[in-house]
Amino acid sequence: MDTGLQTLTLEQKQHFETEGFLIVKGLFSKEDIAEIERTFEEISHSTIPGHFEPVMDAEHNDPLKRYPRVMHPHRFNDTAKHYMLHKPVLDVLGDLFEEQPLAAQSMFYYKPPGSRGQALHQDNFYLKVEPGNCIAAWTAIDAADEENGGLLVVPKTNHYEIICPEKADANESFTNHYVKPPKDQKVIPAIMEKGDVLFFNGNLIHGSYRNRSKDRFRRAFICHYANESAARISHHYRPLFRADGTPVDLEMNPDGGPCGVEHETVYPH
Numbered sequence: 001m002d003t004g005l006q007t008l009t010l011e012q013k014q015h016f017e018t019e020g021f022l023i024v025k026g027l028f029s030k031e032d033i034a035e036i037e038r039t040f041e042e043i044s045h046s047t048i049p050g051h052f053e054p055v056m057d058a059e060h061n062d063p064l065k066r067y068p069r070v071m072h073p074h075r076f077n078d079t080a081k082h083y084m085l086h087k088p089v090l091d092v093l094g095d096l097f098e099e100q101p102l103a104a105q106s107m108f109y110y111k112p113p114g115s116r117g118q119a120l121h122q123d124n125f126y127l128k129v130e131p132g133n134c135i136a137a138w139t140a141i142d143a144a145d146e147e148n149g150g151l152l153v154v155p156k157t158n159h160y161e162i163i164c165p166e167k168a169d170a171n172e173s174f175t176n177h178y179v180k181p182p183k184d185q186k187v188i189p190a191i192m193e194k195g196d197v198l199f200f201n202g203n204l205i206h207g208s209y210r211n212r213s214k215d216r217f218r219r220a221f222i223c224h225y226a227n228e229s230a231a232r233i234s235h236h237y238r239p240l241f242r243a244d245g246t247p248v249d250l251e252m253n254p255d256g257g258p259c260g261v262e263h264e265t266v267y268p269h
Helices: 010-017 030-043 080-083 087-097
Strands: 021-024 101-109 118-121 134-140 151-153 197-201 206-208 220-227
Touching: 010 087, 021 030, 080 101, 080 220, 087 101, 087 134, 087 197, 087 220, 134 206, 151 197
Parallel strands: none
Antiparallel strands: 021 197, 101 220, 118 206, 134 197, 134 220, 151 206
């Protein structure tokens, strides 16, 4: 039977549509992952204003001061842009969107031992992709589990609306937004091996707990994508890029979303 899918099986596509997320293995070679590791190890010893601004002599009570996340590395690093446009990932996104994807954002998380997690949230609250939605491709550069603060997902919440978040617990989350999961849905860990990619829908509620390990980083390369037919996106994510690297400048989405106002402080997710 011809499912019309290029990369995924029908079962994988149905799992994504029903549960809101999907883990796919084998999209990156060992050499690919090693190159990403080398690139961000080098970046970790530098300062790139507006993208990566570590405090090199930071106190150990907040490891994220020394290892903050790298924002939009594709805007200053060719290797990051190359892997944001990694064809095996884009092929999966083509099956999930049922049209071509546009790359909107890249990030790299180091998440060293002891660092706080990120409270449960929904990505399209920030990206504001319309019409359509965003999809994240979350690549595990280290194995990710409950001990080192791997990602948590709330299955089936991809069918829920984007809601205005509550205030998060600053002792446990480095971001200040929290979306309470529905009473009938449970938070589950997305256990991942090095090189696995987790795809999830922009409405899916997800987040992470603190890295409780003694000596394990939980590095991740994370990119967000919009469907090619989208007309608008939050201004923080422009321009977007086609698979060949051609920039695409969608309209700025001025909609304040479910909170009713435009939040400058919500970027990035």
